[in-house]
Amino acid sequence: MKSTLSVSVEFGDTDPAATVFYPNFFRWFDASTWRLFFNAGLTLDVLKDDFGLIGAPIVDARSKFIKPLFFGDSIEIVSLITNWKRKTFDVMHEVRKDGELYAEGRETRCIVAPSRDDPKDFHAVTIPDEIKRRLIESR
Amino acid sequence: MKSTLSVSVEFGDTDPAATVFYPNFFRWFDASTWRLFFNAGLTLDVLKDDFGLIGAPIVDARSKFIKPLFFGDSIEIVSLITNWKRKTFDVMHEVRKDGELYAEGRETRCIVAPSRDDPKDFHAVTIPDEIKRRLIESR
Amino acid sequence: MKSTLSVSVEFGDTDPAATVFYPNFFRWFDASTWRLFFNAGLTLDVLKDDFGLIGAPIVDARSKFIKPLFFGDSIEIVSLITNWKRKTFDVMHEVRKDGELYAEGRETRCIVAPSRDDPKDFHAVTIPDEIKRRLIESR
Amino acid sequence: MKSTLSVSVEFGDTDPAATVFYPNFFRWFDASTWRLFFNAGLTLDVLKDDFGLIGAPIVDARSKFIKPLFFGDSIEIVSLITNWKRKTFDVMHEVRKDGELYAEGRETRCIVAPSRDDPKDFHAVTIPDEIKRRLIESR
Numbered sequence: 386m387k388s389t390l391s392v393s394v395e396f397g398d399t400d401p402a403a404t405v406f407y408p409n410f411f412r413w414f415d416a417s418t419w420r421l422f423f424n425a426g427l428t429l430d431v432l433k434d435d436f437g438l439i440g441a442p443i444v445d446a447r448s449k450f451i452k453p454l455f456f457g458d459s460i461e462i463v464s465l466i467t468n469w470k471r472k473t474f475d476v477m478h479e480v481r482k483d484g485e486l487y488a489e490g491r492e493t494r495c496i497v498a499p500s501r502d503d504p505k506d507f508h509a510v511t512i513p514d515e516i517k518r519r520l521i522e523s524r
Numbered sequence: 525m526k527s528t529l530s531v532s533v534e535f536g537d538t539d540p541a542a543t544v545f546y547p548n549f550f551r552w553f554d555a556s557t558w559r560l561f562f563n564a565g566l567t568l569d570v571l572k573d574d575f576g577l578i579g580a581p582i583v584d585a586r587s588k589f590i591k592p593l594f595f596g597d598s599i600e601i602v603s604l605i606t607n608w609k610r611k612t613f614d615v616m617h618e619v620r621k622d623g624e625l626y627a628e629g630r631e632t633r634c635i636v637a638p639s640r641d642d643p644k645d646f647h648a649v650t651i652p653d654e655i656k657r658r659l660i661e662s663r
Numbered sequence: 664m665k666s667t668l669s670v671s672v673e674f675g676d677t678d679p680a681a682t683v684f685y686p687n688f689f690r691w692f693d694a695s696t697w698r699l700f701f702n703a704g705l706t707l708d709v710l711k712d713d714f715g716l717i718g719a720p721i722v723d724a725r726s727k728f729i730k731p732l733f734f735g736d737s738i739e740i741v742s743l744i745t746n747w748k749r750k751t752f753d754v755m756h757e758v759r760k761d762g763e764l765y766a767e768g769r770e771t772r773c774i775v776a777p778s779r780d781d782p783k784d785f786h787a788v789t790i791p792d793e794i795k796r797r798l799i800e801s802r
Numbered sequence: 803m804k805s806t807l808s809v810s811v812e813f814g815d816t817d818p819a820a821t822v823f824y825p826n827f828f829r830w831f832d833a834s835t836w837r838l839f840f841n842a843g844l845t846l847d848v849l850k851d852d853f854g855l856i857g858a859p860i861v862d863a864r865s866k867f868i869k870p871l872f873f874g875d876s877i878e879i880v881s882l883i884t885n886w887k888r889k890t891f892d893v894m895h896e897v898r899k900d901g902e903l904y905a906e907g908r909e910t911r912c913i914v915a916p917s918r919d920d921p922k923d924f925h926a927v928t929i930p931d932e933i934k935r936r937l938i939e940s941r
Contacts, residue, residue: 400678406554412547423874439541445587448584450581539814595697689824725862725864728860785870
């Protein structure tokens with residue numbers, strides 16, 4: 386239930402201060418969380434076809450920014466699901482360069498199913514055991 | 525020391541679930557914080573030329589996501605500086621549609637000056653009184 | 664069939680050269696094309712419910728970049744549909760600041776309907792007269 | 803003078819149609835062009851310190867979009883400098899998945915040096931032979 390995503394900091398990820406524009410960290414956190422799901426065989430299609438679910442939307446996101454990153458830096462996003470509740474779970478993210486910690490994030494997410502009447506409407510469900518099991522066992 | 529940024533949720537801001545891809549909220553928070561600075565006459569040029577400062581990088585960012593937003597939604601980011609410490613300050617952000625709260629964020633930022641030897645090096649300074657005064661008095 | 668989208672160039676739109684990171688121009692072109700559709704009453708929901716269509720994906724996009732734009736600039740994206748073919752149409756975009764031209768783009772798009780067997784499959788259709796009529800008459 | 807950039811299409815790169823939001827292709831083109839520069843030892847620091855140059859801003863960009871890409875796709879951006887003029891050069895980009903062509907782009911760029919009086923002012927220079935040589939010989 387841990388994954389590592391390698392990322393190159395690109396020119397377009399940085400801002401006039403030459404450091405990473407901070408919303409990109411959350412973009413990488415999201416990508417890394419999906420990597421956990423993919424490693425567990427849980428693609429959007431599988432979520433939909435096998436479980437009748439839409440996705441795992443964000444409930445709360447946070448990051449502490451410790452050191453600046455620059456264009457050309459090679460980093461790793463190390464992600465781990467840490468906290469299972471009935472309807473939510475937490476994903477911890479560490480951003481590391483050469484082993485050192487540059488940022489530390491946490492996402493809280495839920496799992497949602499479509500509601501009946503309105504295609505734009507969905508609701509959080511009790512996290513299915515099978516999804517939890519797959520995410521815990523995958524590596 | 526409060527500002528309101530009007531934003532239209534665009535097609536490209538949303539994801540396959542048709543809702544806003546969450547890092548965009550932080551993009552809007554950043555824009556809204558800069559609006560506070562601009563309203564106080566504190567552009568990047570003024571920070572540099574009048575104060576010898578580089579910018580106001582992020583130290584910590586957080587958001588709670590309450591209701592989903594969709595392409596075509598007209599929203600407001602209402603932002604307010606709330607918590608002055610010696611070297612950091614907090615900016616609270618509310619994302620509202622038709623008056624209702626859709627997300628609630630908080631950024632902690634510092635103010636940095638360049639360090640001598642390395643152009644990539646900078647350090648947080650005690651927030652200058654004049655900058656604090658301008659941000660408090662502006663509206 | 665012409666629309667004007669006002670945009671503020673934000674800190675996060677710019678790169679270490681302090682000028683706009685160029686893919687953002689295409690982001691604005693896309694937003695401005697959707698504005699043309701919205702002004703004509705053609706939201707994603709209307710396209711789907713009234714016409715059985717999915718959207719108007721890009722076929723070809725181009726931009727010439729004439730002058731650099733910086734954080735804090737207020738610009739306008741002036742967009743116009745210029746060239747109707749059976750299955751495609753062109754949208755011309757001018758990026759102006761204080762009336763002056765900063766960039767000039769052109770998108771070629773088609774209109775697509777879902778194909779039967781595969782939800783990921785869709786095909787370009789002959790552009791319905793009613794859609795063309797609405798886009799031409801709206802302003 | 804050819805480089806290949808591997809990219810995973812992430813959730814956040816796609817839009818409500820589930821396909822890649824097209825400005826991201828240009829983001830990848832930009833990253834791939836910089837890869838060519840890095841492979842030739844031409845980082846932003848080298849450009850500045852050894853050549854007195856600021857960067858290689860875009861003059862014109864274009865892409866043809868052939869087939870849609872989806873979340874989870876693994877693609878390659880194959881890039882090649884093709885057309886040297888006195889002050890500009892072209893970079894051709896092919897986006898391939900499993901060998902097949904999904905998009906085809908072309909960027910025209912120049913090389914710029916700072917102008918004297920205004921830090922926001924810069925001008926295109928005759929491309930230095932040494933830069934050209936390095937880009938041609940690198941692989």
